[in-house]
Amino acid sequence: MNLGTLFEFAVERHPQFEALIQGNTRFTYREINVEINKVASALQAMGVEQGDRVVPVLKNRLEMVTLYWAVQKLGAVFTPINFRLSQEEIKYCVQDAAAKAIVYEPISEKTVLEAVKDLQVLKISVQGAQGADVTYEQLREKGSGKPVQPKIHDDDICLMLYTSGTTGRPKGVPRSHKNEYTAAIAHIIQNQYEVQESTIGVMPLYHTMGMRSLLSMAFLNGKMAMIPDYSPLAVLELIEKEKISCVYLVPTIFHDVVYHTEFANYNLSSLKKVGYAGAAMTEVLTQEIFNKLKPEVFVNHYGSSEVYTFSYCNYLNKKAGCAGKAGFHQHLRVVIPDPEGNSTPDDIVPYGEPGEIIVDLRSSEAFQGYWNRPDATKKSIRDGWYFTGDMGMLDEDGDLFVLGRLDDTIISGGENIHPLEVEDVIAKHPKVAEVAVAGLPDPRFGEVVTAFIVPKDSSLTVEELDEFCKESNELSNFKRPRKYVLVAAIPKSPVGKILRRKLRSGEYEELYLKKESAS
Template identity: 70%
Template sequence: MDLASLFEFAVTRYPQHTALVDGEYRLSYEELNTHACRLAAGLQSLGITQGDRIVLIMKNRMEMVIFYWAVQKIGAVFTPINFRLSADEVRYCIQDADAKAVVYEPVSEDVVLEATKEARPLLISVLGAQGTELTYEQLLETDVRGFQQPQITDEEICLMLYTSGTTGRPKGVPRSHKNEYGAALAHIIQNQYIRHESTIGVMPLYHTMGMRSLLSTMFLNGKLVMIPDYDAALTLKILADEKISCVYLVPTIIHDLIHHPDFEQYDLSALKKVGYAGAPMTTTLIDKCFEKIKPDVFVNHYGSTEVYTFSICDYLDRKPGSAGKAGFHQQLQVVTPDPEGKSKPSDIVSPGEPGEIIVNTKSIEAFKGYWNKPDATRKAIRDGWYFTGDMGVIDEEGDLYVVGRVDDMIISGGENIHPLEVEDVIAKHPKVFEVAVVGLPHERWGQEVTAFVVAKDNTLTAEELDQFCKSSSDLANFKRPKKYVFISEIPKSPVGKILRRKLIAGEYQTVGEHSNLKV
């Protein structure tokens, strides 16, 4: 079953139901399909064929979704990348993907033209971007009668996402129609979605979370409201005006919405289902979600670009912060961690003991390997299991808790300390807005537990936080931060993951004075 066919099935079920909203534009399923068919014919007329990679460097726009379905119709590979990348990074991705065409808009115009000065694929501009005479608008005028429908199997690649590349060059993750169908099906089941759900397109379509929102919504004849330029107030307004029923967001965005000063002015009573992924959520924020949104369904989804679902937890009221149990298509276990990549699936640790989380690649959602990177593939997939690089603990009830990355683990005085455990305590302080904990080099201890804090109140002191850690938690003394640094913001990736490497490298703006404690 290929994705284009599944979309066309949805079109025939409810052709007049609203499918896509972008500002003042509203497209029904029939209209969206008509646009996609014309664009597919246009792309095919340019010589773009089955298996060709089309790189898109755009915001979350209506045109991006139309391109997605057009690419699926011709059996090509939708390859979106972050529009914030530098020209060098864009050049790398275009060349690595061996792109047949590149689609761009004004925001990415400069980097695309710089990146393609030497090796020039077909360039297609959207919304008046300069640098080529070939435009999206022209392609939409193509006569669909010349379109040749290819035969597409579910094992063919339909999508390639690039990992964030926080520790080096991004890696291409090819995903088949079967992978994407499986991930969409799991997402629908795990978030308890029903027909005609409505959601927001705020998670970027170059990220696995954006893809899940797109596919699950379309397959259920739902409504997807695109938000090209994220803003908390605008998002709250759209949630209320469009009566959005479900969201799937990173904790950073949920944090922004919950803490917006005008939150109470918006009627979010239609919002019944909240899912989050991409980064951990503190128990403080989980409690705030229950209090202020009151969702019927609240799901922590833990997964990756490579596999999508690892585990889900939909009982956060009982176990806030838990990643729960393996997903609908998945099996997982925790093994002895080894940063050198020598652990085996048989090295299973006991309940309560931290280790590396691994997942079974028999899953319909699991990729087969990285694009053009056999060494990375061999390290990541071993004996039929995907080694996530994440540290986790399984409790006595079989529930998983993610405690950080294998390479984020702090070793201080020979003791292993997981940043999330410390962050969860500090985040409960009423004057703390955000916190990130890392290990900084220390002559005696090897690494020194250091907390980087964004304060709500400039009266907050390191001594006050240290006393809070002592009196308000069971945090062992050796896990308490030895240093607090007050900064203006926590550096994050575009999808909200804390970039600890930037904190370690000193890439932040301090606020006031930081304190070394005698503890």
């Protein structure tokens, strides 16, 4: 079953339900379907055909949603990329995808036009951006009824996400209609969503998390309220105003919201179901969410663009930070870690021992390989399993705990130390707002555990942090940081993942110099 047809089914079921909101603009399912058909038929008339890649470089705005569904009805491939990418990165993605069309807005206009100036690609502008072959408004005017829908098969590619990656070029992740449909169904089941839920469109639609919110709301005739320009206040205001019932966010946004000085002034009682993914959440923040939001459902979802669900946990009140059991369509293992890629799916480690997390590719949520990257495919896919590059551990109950990236593991004096276990301890200090841990080179130990801390209180000192770690019953002495750095902010990706490579390379603003290492 293809996604465009499924959307039409939703329109037929409840045409009068609200579907999409941005500012003062509101669309019912019937109204948004008219918009989608106009844009789809106009794109088709301009030569966009089945299988063509369409590359939006947009914020989370209603035009992005309309384009997504228009592309699905044509059997083309929605290929969104981060609007913050550089000229060279945009050019690389457009060429790599062999894009037929690119869509941009004022914030991405300059970089897009420079990136594609020597390329044959249809340029479409939104929100008054200049230099296009056609504007979005002209597409709407040119559109004539429904497009001619081709025969679309379950295994046809409908979406290609470019993974940000920590090093090297981004990799295209092609996903089929079946992959996306199944991932959306898993998301609905695992988060216990019901018909006519409502959510906010704040997670980028060039990211798997944004896609999940978009599709799950559509299949349930739910409402999506878009936030093109993120701020914690915008989130608070929209949840209250639109009586939002569920959210799926990165920990950074939860942190911004629950610790916001205006939090107590908003009525968030409509919000019953919350989920997070994309990065680890500290025990402290987990408890704060329970205390302040009082969710009926609180889920930690662990997955990726490539497979979507690896595992999920809905008993965070019992095991904060736990990634739980394998997902609805999934089967996972923890195997001997090998950065060279020589471990096999049968190299299983015992319970309680860290290893690399691998997941079964028989899941209908799973991709089958990277776009134009046989090298990356060969490294990640072995014997029917996807090697995630993440370190994890299964406890005696068979519950998964994710320990960070394989290449984030700190080897100090021959001991393996995982940043998350150190971060969880330091995050409990009352004067710490945020913390990230990385290994810095050391002539004696190879690497030293280094804690980068955003202070909540300007009186915070290295000495009291070190004393706090020494007194903790949760942290072995050899895992204790030997260096503390107070910083203005922790470097993160657009979806909230800590960029430890930037900490290792010195790309941060130190608040005040603390030269001495802890003894």
